[in-house]
Amino acid sequence: MKLLCKREDLLKTISIVQGITSGKTTMPILNNILFKAGQDKVTISATDLEVTAKYNTKMNVSKPGTTTIPGKRLLEILRELPETDINIDVDENNKITILCNKIKFKLNGLPASDFPELPNLIKEEKKLTIKQNLFKNMIKKTIFAASQNDMRYNINGVYFTSKDKEFTMVATNGHILALIKEKFETKIEEKKGMIVPLKVLNELLKNLEDNEKDINIGQIENQTVFNLENIVFTSRLIDGEFPNYGQIIDKPFDKKFTIKTETFLQAVKRIAIFASNDTNIIKMTISKDMLKLSSTTPDVGEADEELEIKYSGPDVVFGFNARYLLEIIKNIDDSEIEMNFIDSTTANMIKPVTSSNYFFLIMPIRI
Numbered sequence: 001m002k003l004l005c006k007r008e009d010l011l012k013t014i015s016i017v018q019g020i021t022s023g024k025t026t027m028p029i030l031n032n033i034l035f036k037a038g039q040d041k042v043t044i045s046a047t048d049l050e051v052t053a054k055y056n057t058k059m060n061v062s063k064p065g066t067t068t069i070p071g072k073r074l075l076e077i078l079r080e081l082p083e084t085d086i087n088i089d090v091d092e093n094n095k096i097t098i099l100c101n102k103i104k105f106k107l108n109g110l111p112a113s114d115f116p117e118l119p120n121l122i123k124e125e126k127k128l129t130i131k132q133n134l135f136k137n138m139i140k141k142t143i144f145a146a147s148q149n150d151m152r153y154n155i156n157g158v159y160f161t162s163k164d165k166e167f168t169m170v171a172t173n174g175h176i177l178a179l180i181k182e183k184f185e186t187k188i189e190e191k192k193g194m195i196v197p198l199k200v201l202n203e204l205l206k207n208l209e210d211n212e213k214d215i216n217i218g219q220i221e222n223q224t225v226f227n228l229e230n231i232v233f234t235s236r237l238i239d240g241e242f243p244n245y246g247q248i249i250d251k252p253f254d255k256k257f258t259i260k261t262e263t264f265l266q267a268v269k270r271i272a273i274f275a276s277n278d279t280n281i282i283k284m285t286i287s288k289d290m291l292k293l294s295s296t297t298p299d300v301g302e303a304d305e306e307l308e309i310k311y312s313g314p315d316v317v318f319g320f321n322a323r324y325l326l327e328i329i330k331n332i333d334d335s336e337i338e339m340n341f342i343d344s345t346t347a348n349m350i351k352p353v354t355s356s357n358y359f360f361l362i363m364p365i366r367i
Helices: 007-018 071-080 132-143 198-207 261-272 322-330
Strands: 002-006 032-037 041-047 051-058 060-063 065-070 085-090 095-100 103-108 125-131 157-163 166-172 176-183 191-197 214-220 223-228 231-236 255-260 281-287 290-297 301-308 316-321 336-341 348-352 358-362
Touching: 002 007, 007 032, 007 041, 007 051, 007 071, 007 085, 032 071, 051 198, 065 071, 065 103, 071 103, 125 132, 132 157, 132 166, 132 176, 132 198, 132 214, 157 198, 176 322, 191 198, 191 231, 198 223, 198 231, 255 261, 261 281, 261 290, 261 301, 261 322, 261 336, 281 322, 316 322, 322 358
Parallel strands: none
Antiparallel strands: 002 060, 002 085, 032 041, 032 065, 041 051, 051 231, 085 095, 095 103, 125 214, 157 166, 157 191, 166 176, 176 358, 214 223, 223 231, 255 336, 281 290, 281 316, 290 301, 336 348, 348 358
């Protein structure tokens, strides 16, 4: 295999797919990146057997062929090379030579035949097409709420579901829940929901653009497919049933207060300083037009702060995990927050005042 390419182009491609390679594996081939060079086109792929990234790019190919190259080492080389053309030459024993001006690197590859078989996209079943900026925002609004507890595998991802003209993403760790939905002008074919692992969503966050280019989301049996024009990510779906969150979000929240988002955020940050390392609890006391935040760390100190709010209901006292509360507030774009609740023992719904397409739930902690 022989090819010629721009250093910056190859660096961009390898930076994308290298995030997939597994650093901890008993299979050395999974640390390598697969190169398939055809007529003026090279497909560069990486996998950890759960997630796969495949990038198609144009290059000057003088000799088609295949090989696998150690991903981390290749990335380190590319980062240190000057901005100019690079020649890559691979012999029949997968010995790789990289030439750039008067710089030469030689490294050992592995046969492409050792590389795991990649998903066959011919059978891909398209689910929907969405703008990249919208989808990126939906991931940001949900991924932080997903569980990272290996014992609860069915909530270790984000749940995708569609019905009529609405696409919904939901995540929970049992203490908080995040839900966001987007409406479409045309009806979306209803499909069984799927639980998408966090790794592929984190890789998508790195590569989705803040524009209205399309991303196609599809499914192949137990795999999901994300097609971003030149790059395709595939990921094995999480088996299991996602919790029935409908019975929680449909509760009659009969009390609420509103507060400026930035005011609330900064106050929670301050009071969280003295939230005990053991419990990380912030106490929230709500009375007429007044919110008092307080925290205590034994043998260290305490903090409290009073804030003006819009509230006319009975007095209520809550305890919340400070980190979870901060994560939720940070993900609200509106200038004002609405906090809805029933009593001190049931979940609170936190949402922006002027938007209805996303909200968060947080369970109180007994204090």
